[in-house]
Amino acid sequence: MEAKFVRLDEIANRFGYKNLTPSVDLHEVKIYHRNINRPAFQLTGFYDYFDNQRVQVVGQAEHEYIIRLDPKVAKERLEKLFSYSFPAAIIARGIQTEPYVIETAAKHGIPILSTEKTTALVITEFMKWMNEQLAETVSLHGVLANVYGEGLLITGPSGIGKSEAAIALIKRGHRLVADDLVDVSKISEDMIIGKSPALTKNFVELRGLGVVDVMSLFGVESIMEYSPIDMIISLEEWDGTNDYDRLGLKEEYEEILGLKIVKHTIPIRPGRNLAVIIETAAVNNRQKKMGYNAAQELCERVTQEIHKHRQERNNKESK
Amino acid sequence: MIRREITIELAKGLEARPVAVFVQVASQYDCSIIVEYRDKRVNAKSIMGMMSLGIAQGEKVTVIADGPDEKNAVAGVEKYLTSKE
Numbered sequence: 001m002e003a004k005f006v007r008l009d010e011i012a013n014r015f016g017y018k019n020l021t022p023s024v025d026l027h028e029v030k031i032y033h034r035n036i037n038r039p040a041f042q043l044t045g046f047y048d049y050f051d052n053q054r055v056q057v058v059g060q061a062e063h064e065y066i067i068r069l070d071p072k073v074a075k076e077r078l079e080k081l082f083s084y085s086f087p088a089a090i091i092a093r094g095i096q097t098e099p100y101v102i103e104t105a106a107k108h109g110i111p112i113l114s115t116e117k118t119t120a121l122v123i124t125e126f127m128k129w130m131n132e133q134l135a136e137t138v139s140l141h142g143v144l145a146n147v148y149g150e151g152l153l154i155t156g157p158s159g160i161g162k163s164e165a166a167i168a169l170i171k172r173g174h175r176l177v178a179d180d181l182v183d184v185s186k187i188s189e190d191m192i193i194g195k196s197p198a199l200t201k202n203f204v205e206l207r208g209l210g211v212v213d214v215m216s217l218f219g220v221e222s223i224m225e226y227s228p229i230d231m232i233i234s235l236e237e238w239d240g241t242n243d244y245d246r247l248g249l250k251e252e253y254e255e256i257l258g259l260k261i262v263k264h265t266i267p268i269r270p271g272r273n274l275a276v277i278i279e280t281a282a283v284n285n286r287q288k289k290m291g292y293n294a295a296q297e298l299c300e301r302v303t304q305e306i307h308k309h310r311q312e313r314n315n316k317e318s319k
Numbered sequence: 320m321i322r323r324e325i326t327i328e329l330a331k332g333l334e335a336r337p338v339a340v341f342v343q344v345a346s347q348y349d350c351s352i353i354v355e356y357r358d359k360r361v362n363a364k365s366i367m368g369m370m371s372l373g374i375a376q377g378e379k380v381t382v383i384a385d386g387p388d389e390k391n392a393v394a395g396v397e398k399y400l401t402s403k404e
Contacts, residue, residue, distance in 0.1 A: 246343075247335055247336070247339050247366070298335060299335035299336075302334055302335050305372075306332040306373045306375045307375070309374065309375045309378065310332070310376075310377075313375070313378070
């Protein structure tokens with residue numbers, strides 16, 4: 001598989017960067033690296049550990065350094081920097097560079113973009129967005145809904161009632177991200193987010209009714225563009241021989257893109273109000289994240305009670 | 320109907336985890352099973368009920384089973400309660 005990349009024109013359009021080197025076609029420039037480099041060290045002549053795959057971000061420091069150099073030295077330094085053929089440079093703070101900077105860049109076919117934004121903002125917005133664009137992705141079957149701020153991936157065999165659960169949750173004021181197919185991407189080491197494929201966004205398929213448009217039926221408040229995935233709710237047919245988790249002491253997990261996500265298996269049986277159970281699972285998960293585990297609390301109470309009973313008996317026996 | 324007095328031998332008594340297992344054992348039988356401990360009577364198939372008892376190792380309980388498979392039920396329940404695990 002070819003490594004993921006983002007075309008520079010997408011980046012420029014997204015953040016409103018101006019192209020100072022019109023001779024270079026930004027669409028043809030591919031960025032494979034999410035990190036940036038401030039080329040200050042390189043301008044002083046230090047090239048060890050220089051990663052020329054990265055976009056260079058130029059701020060006040062680099063600019064002031066260059067203009068204080070002897071112009072001849074400055075040109076040599078720039079010539080050397082551009083000879084490393086990095087993918088692009090972004091000049092922040094609307095800094096007006098010397099014309100020879102642009103000329104040298106154009107000569108090497110390296111695009112220079114310009115923005116009024118501060119250097120720190122350029123770096124953060126660039127890296128955050130690139131992280132999302134270059135993230136590992138996978139498509140999963142299921143419904144993604146956000147319930148009380150918890151992103152729940154509802155999975156289970158076809159026909160078990162995932163979409164019905166989604167509608168029930170929407171009617172109770174929660175938000176739908178995707179029905180049936182969820183595009184999941186790992187945006188950081190500890191977070192995966194899911195969204196709907198553009199084509200099926202806002203649509204839910206209900207057996208017997210067909211496809212319904214959730215946003216036009218229930219309003220903008222019923223949908224969400226994307227959501228982190230905090231928990232998996234796996235629905236299955238009630239099976240009398242399966243011992244479902246009765247205490248909630250041990251957590252089950254499923255791995256998505258190398259990340260362990262808590263999973264609750266919920267048996268379906270007529271008369272169980274699925275939406276309410278899912279809501280409860282969501283708030284209980286939130287409470288656990290806040291450091292309180294109800295199952296553990298009950299365990300401790302029982303253990304204390306046992307201890308008390310044992311002492312009472314010992315006291316009686318010793319009398 | 321069968322009544323039988325059983326002394327709990329489970330090392331930790333009926334803590335939360337052993338209760339979960341106990342309830343599973345009891346739930347295999349169709350007959351009704353009641354556990355009497357001190358002044359309480361609890362359905363052996365109820366997890367919250369069984370946990371509320373807080374029974375320590377060495378305590379005596381009375382198990383009352385009533386139904387077609389009561390014999391097996393009492394035997395099964397006794398086997399678990401008198402295991403050391």
